[in-house]
Amino acid sequence: MDPTESDRPQVPLKAKERAPKERVPLIELQVREYISTFLWLSLLFGLTAGVEVPLDTSPKAAAVSLSKAPWVFGSIQYLLQRWPAWLSGWVLPLLSMAVLLTLPWWSEKLGGRLTWIIFLILSLVWVGLTFLYMLMG
Amino acid sequence: MGKQGNNSFMGHIRPRQIMTGALRLRATFCLGGFSFLAFLVLTITGVLLLFFYQPGVEAFVSLSELNSVLPYGGVIRSLHFWAAQMMVISVFLHMVRVVWSKAYRPLRELNWITGVVLFVLTVILDYSGYLLRGGQESGAAATIGQALFTSLPGGQALATxxxxxxSSFNGSTLNMYAWHVFILPGVLGFLQMFHFWRIRRDGGVRPL
Structure with missing residues (x-):
């Protein structure tokens, strides 16, 4: 081997150019983790500085007629305003959760593509209802 | 710490070398890591809020004082709020990514179930935090939740x-405080550690 060859600094290959099973030192991942952490914290501080979080209406103030839920339960609240409590508050959320929990078995029975479609429909319905609640109340 | 071999917990979570495939952004989109980062921010800001916040009838007053009088109180409260919302969104998007990349299939089904439980716990934590605001909105949200519980047979005890x-004017109670500050985050933290350990054990890319 040419002795000068080993002295030459090795240019690291980009991740895409390497075989996916090739092993690399952890530091390469840590650098990416630090950059993502910085970006995520920037977004968090940006939201904190830019969007004020309001307080609730004081309990000692004149009573305001409210039927309110945090946005994470907006979808359930939207259904509760229209359908019976047992259906919109228990049956539909628990059924959806049961489908989510059994997704690996659905995949075995129906295949990955159909399972993805089931998951997508379920997600879009709940996310859609959340947006409906937030926009229409 | 001693030698971080593959048998130690830290060596398992943070091995000295990793597969190149784990470096690709598309492998995880960092969403699991973002969720954990949010949990860390929530823990730190939550502990700081504990020094001033009082549950119960004083909840609203203590929160408005914290927000307007205490130096940086409003900033800490805002950080806590936004980190919570970002955690709910990133956990949900993490689930979408897992289903898209078919990472829920056997032999990883146990970790998928753990992930779904983590998502549900995150949503419940967000709800319990909303009730601790102690105003009329939180009272209304607590009333709805209570009514849902009492509609079940034997639900009155569960609701209590x-x-x-x-009250319908204030959702903050000592019970809700205990759930939000100790029980739910404790269970969530433990399950997260289990989740991370299982990801490595099932041969997935290490979490970002």
């Missing part, structure tokens, strides 16, 4: 355990 005795 979870909600305590909230």
């Amino acid at each position: 355990i979870f909600f305590g005795q909230p």
